[in-house]
Amino acid sequence: SDVRLWGGRFADGPAEALAKLSASVHFDWRLAPYDIAGSRAHARVLTKAGLLTDDELARMTEGLDSLESAVADGSFTGTIADEDVHTALERGLLERLGPDLGGKLRAGRSRNDQVATLFRMYLRDHARIIGGLVAELQDALVGLAEAHPDVAMPGRTHLQHAQPVLFAHHVLAHAQSLSRDAERLRQWDERTAVSPYGSGALAGSSLGLDPEAVAADLGFERGSVANSIDGTASRDFVAEFAFITAMIGVNLSRIAEEIIIIWNTKEFSFVTLHDAFSTGSSIMPQKKNPDIAELARGKSGRLIGNLTGLMATLKALPLAYNRDLQEDKEPVFDSCDQLEILLPAFTGMMATLTVNRERMEELAPAGFSLATDIAEWLVKQGVPFRVAHEVAGECVKVCEQEGIELDELTDEQFAKISAHLTPEVRTVLNVPGALASRDGRGGTAPSAVAVQLAEVKADLVTQ
Numbered sequence: 001s002d003v004r005l006w007g008g009r010f011a012d013g014p015a016e017a018l019a020k021l022s023a024s025v026h027f028d029w030r031l032a033p034y035d036i037a038g039s040r041a042h043a044r045v046l047t048k049a050g051l052l053t054d055d056e057l058a059r060m061t062e063g064l065d066s067l068e069s070a071v072a073d074g075s076f077t078g079t080i081a082d083e084d085v086h087t088a089l090e091r092g093l094l095e096r097l098g099p100d101l102g103g104k105l106r107a108g109r110s111r112n113d114q115v116a117t118l119f120r121m122y123l124r125d126h127a128r129i130i131g132g133l134v135a136e137l138q139d140a141l142v143g144l145a146e147a148h149p150d151v152a153m154p155g156r157t158h159l160q161h162a163q164p165v166l167f168a169h170h171v172l173a174h175a176q177s178l179s180r181d182a183e184r185l186r187q188w189d190e191r192t193a194v195s196p197y198g199s200g201a202l203a204g205s206s207l208g209l210d211p212e213a214v215a216a217d218l219g220f221e222r223g224s225v226a227n228s229i230d231g232t233a234s235r236d237f238v239a240e241f242a243f244i245t246a247m248i249g250v251n252l253s254r255i256a257e258e259i260i261i262i263w264n265t266k267e268f269s270f271v272t273l274h275d276a277f278s279t280g281s282s283i284m285p286q287k288k289n290p291d292i293a294e295l296a297r298g299k300s301g302r303l304i305g306n307l308t309g310l311m312a313t314l315k316a317l318p319l320a321y322n323r324d325l326q327e328d329k330e331p332v333f334d335s336c337d338q339l340e341i342l343l344p345a346f347t348g349m350m351a352t353l354t355v356n357r358e359r360m361e362e363l364a365p366a367g368f369s370l371a372t373d374i375a376e377w378l379v380k381q382g383v384p385f386r387v388a389h390e391v392a393g394e395c396v397k398v399c400e401q402e403g404i405e406l407d408e409l410t411d412e413q414f415a416k417i418s419a420h421l422t423p424e425v426r427t428v429l430n431v432p433g434a435l436a437s438r439d440g441r442g443g444t445a446p447s448a449v450a451v452q453l454a455e456v457k458a459d460l461v462t463q
């Protein structure tokens, strides 16, 4: 028999080429459990509206239960002839309940409001899963910071030595961006907690159904949509989800490129990867490669592509539903899949990282990274910063000429550069002093970083 939901006015069935093009069941099948939940809620409002008897509701619910377990154990699946998940599940219901009862459920709903609702439900579940995985990565970063509270390293701008910072300070900077990603997911979820069910194809329903009851049933805390046209046609919730997942990808990629790929080189030697989280070479026996980090970097491009592809699909679409919108699912399904595979591996890699303290601390003062400390010391002696900057720059110039570091300048050399440079300047020409002096909120002093660490940990508990 014809499984199509729209055969009535057609003399012929669809051409095979059309059926192939039209089918989405191979990728929207993952919405099946949500579709069944939606059907249960819909059956209840049909009953409330007097369109199903209590007995019919009971049999309908039984049919949906049976269909649900058949979907779960794989004994019922959609086929290409079903077009999409909604059509397939209607076939399953008809097979169980017969056409008289099975055919009643479609009253007052359309695949347009169904798919808009189910897609929100699916993405809300995965926002929670991804949020949990991000929290685990944050935990790993917090663990790294906690295990190395006093390790100094060269802080960089333009990848050049800038000023010494605490390794923990640097690692927590990455944790901060992930905190914002987690917050973005929570705020997105709040915005997305509105149900389009009851919008019908676009205009709402004449059957006296109760969209607010369906919304409550399906866990949409903020009720049903205010506008049925918007409910069926808007996909900004998908685009925003794609952005957040792309942003997470970009943030992972930045950690990957820096802490793992660059710092793990022979030249840097700041960190060593655990064997279980690195890979070898098929030809070079000595190789130990940071493949997880490289896959994170690569996948971030893919996540960005999912976002931009989706935006291009949405651009200039007239209201309300257009079939173009069937292209909205694969990109974000992929974004979920990729992050859900990537994050656990990435977290394992970060949690098992070995930090080479000696190497970091050896390089912390190199590259004249304490020049700013000379300038700020001079400011404290009453020297205008303009002059102080010049004087400290002069110190660097002399060091470069002589091939020495700042703390190797003699008292005479200091005095010759500026009368303000008394031997007391040496008190700030060491890394622990430079770190400890930056003790304002957000600074790199161990005391300030300890405050930040406590804040990040508290934030993780309340997430």
Ligand code: ARG
Binding pocket: 024, 028, 084, 111, 112, 115, 321, 323, 325, 326, 327
């Ligand atoms: N499978 C479609 C989608 O994912 C929903 C079906 C709506 N089809 C239609 N002809 N109105 O967007």
